[in-house]
Amino acid sequence: MMRSNPSTRTICARCLNRGRYFSTTVRRSAHPSNPTPPPAAGYARLTNRGLISITGIDSTSFLQGLITQNMLVTNDPNRATRRTASYTAFLNSQGRVLNDAFLYPLPQAEGTSSEELSWLVEVDKNEVPILLKHLKKHKLRAKLKLRALDEGERTVWSSWKDHSEPRWAAYNMDSQSLSPFSSSSSTITGCLDTRAPGFGSRLVTPGAEDLRTHMAEEGEISGSEVDLGSYTVRRILHGVAEGQSEIIRESALPLESNMDMARGIDFRKGCYVGQELTIRTHHTGVVRKRILPVQLYDGSQEAFAPADTPVYDPSSELILPPSGSNISKISARKGRSAGKFLDGVGNIGLALCRLEMMTDIALTGECTQYSPEQEFKVSWADAEDGSQKAGEVKLKALIPAWTREHIHSGGVKKNNDRAREADAQRARELLEQLEEEEEEGESRRNE
Numbered sequence: 001m002m003r004s005n006p007s008t009r010t011i012c013a014r015c016l017n018r019g020r021y022f023s024t025t026v027r028r029s030a031h032p033s034n035p036t037p038p039p040a041a042g043y044a045r046l047t048n049r050g051l052i053s054i055t056g057i058d059s060t061s062f063l064q065g066l067i068t069q070n071m072l073v074t075n076d077p078n079r080a081t082r083r084t085a086s087y088t089a090f091l092n093s094q095g096r097v098l099n100d101a102f103l104y105p106l107p108q109a110e111g112t113s114s115e116e117l118s119w120l121v122e123v124d125k126n127e128v129p130i131l132l133k134h135l136k137k138h139k140l141r142a143k144l145k146l147r148a149l150d151e152g153e154r155t156v157w158s159s160w161k162d163h164s165e166p167r168w169a170a171y172n173m174d175s176q177s178l179s180p181f182s183s184s185s186s187t188i189t190g191c192l193d194t195r196a197p198g199f200g201s202r203l204v205t206p207g208a209e210d211l212r213t214h215m216a217e218e219g220e221i222s223g224s225e226v227d228l229g230s231y232t233v234r235r236i237l238h239g240v241a242e243g244q245s246e247i248i249r250e251s252a253l254p255l256e257s258n259m260d261m262a263r264g265i266d267f268r269k270g271c272y273v274g275q276e277l278t279i280r281t282h283h284t285g286v287v288r289k290r291i292l293p294v295q296l297y298d299g300s301q302e303a304f305a306p307a308d309t310p311v312y313d314p315s316s317e318l319i320l321p322p323s324g325s326n327i328s329k330i331s332a333r334k335g336r337s338a339g340k341f342l343d344g345v346g347n348i349g350l351a352l353c354r355l356e357m358m359t360d361i362a363l364t365g366e367c368t369q370y371s372p373e374q375e376f377k378v379s380w381a382d383a384e385d386g387s388q389k390a391g392e393v394k395l396k397a398l399i400p401a402w403t404r405e406h407i408h409s410g411g412v413k414k415n416n417d418r419a420r421e422a423d424a425q426r427a428r429e430l431l432e433q434l435e436e437e438e439e440e441g442e443s444r445r446n447e
Helices: 012-017 061-062 125-139 211-214 226-239 274-283 401-413 418-446
Strands: 040-045 049-056 086-091 097-106 116-124 146-147 153-162 189-192 201-206 225-227 291-297 326-327 338-347 348-354 376-380 391-397
Touching: 040 226, 049 061, 049 125, 049 153, 061 116, 097 125, 097 189, 116 125, 116 201, 125 146, 153 211, 201 211, 226 338, 226 348, 291 338, 291 401, 348 391
Parallel strands: 040 225
Antiparallel strands: 040 153, 049 116, 049 146, 086 097, 097 116, 153 201, 189 201, 291 348, 291 391, 326 338, 326 376, 338 348, 376 391
16 A cells, blocks of 8 residues: 555555455455555556547647646736646536546647647547547537557556655646656656646656666656556555546546546636536535545454555455445445445445545535444346346445545635525535436436
């Protein structure tokens, strides 16, 4: 388990091997289907991510109207184009997430005009054709070219060194440098990954060669290459969702997916697709659900020690629930869903959780439904195609320190002004209406 906050409890391999696991039986041998725990320093080739090239005079204004991030330098009277990479998202007209993405600027090609900028959009690899279709629908007469990059043309990497960045790194997003790294190669682009403090860096390199081939002399890459599974474990331990298997397409809301906390939304920029609900929720609403890391177990909750991140057990033999399965209280009476399970590895996972039901976070002055003794479960039936049998697993939602701090320091807006309170109420009603429509649609599909 990795944490960048000094107050965080860390567990070495020796302690983990002799510690208690969150199941009825302690297993010492590693389960063959589970990835190895990630090292404190390393890098991973993200083969699950794809790239789209956007080139042309209108590329900047085109993206400005489609993404949550600002393409212009903040407060610049000349409206200069930002040349730094960043985390962002594409939304639909109802404010639901289509794709989580990273946006990278590319050096100007030789022989082109200064206005003809080039950008790379990194998204879930399975979503590249769908996003391309979405972009072409909005292209109209814009002077730009869209192209999905071929396999091996460029490679996406995640690189990290635990504890090297104790909090969110203060890299200037309005810098004119294409990258926060000192690499002399103009073919490399990247950014600091702001989705969690000290989470590391994102890099895009030409070709399919090892990352050290491009940055061997820079001293910025530590450790050795690990597989995608180890990166996924590290991501889940930090509570970072990625891709449309976890940030469900046309269902997830950007603030519930922690994109505000990840600096993926500029709340001061002009109009873009899906802006209205996003801005209204930020300024006047309450974000009642968040994606959180969860500990999966099949024993008793009494085995838990106080923690704000899960503990990964590579020997776990728990069967994971299907993505989108409802979370419910363990009680005789069937009540309202407490959230949805999204994805997991071994005995850890990510879930969209109702904060006032599954955690001790109090969003308003009203009484919460949270009880420390209350346990939660995910139950599922046999799959129609026979791919998975019915099962049940318990889970406990955990709140990373930075998530708690964000909610307490600014995530909740307090204002006694009647007009603002009325706006907040309308925003909450709209969110609840969207949730009800989503649940009704899911019920009809299940029938």
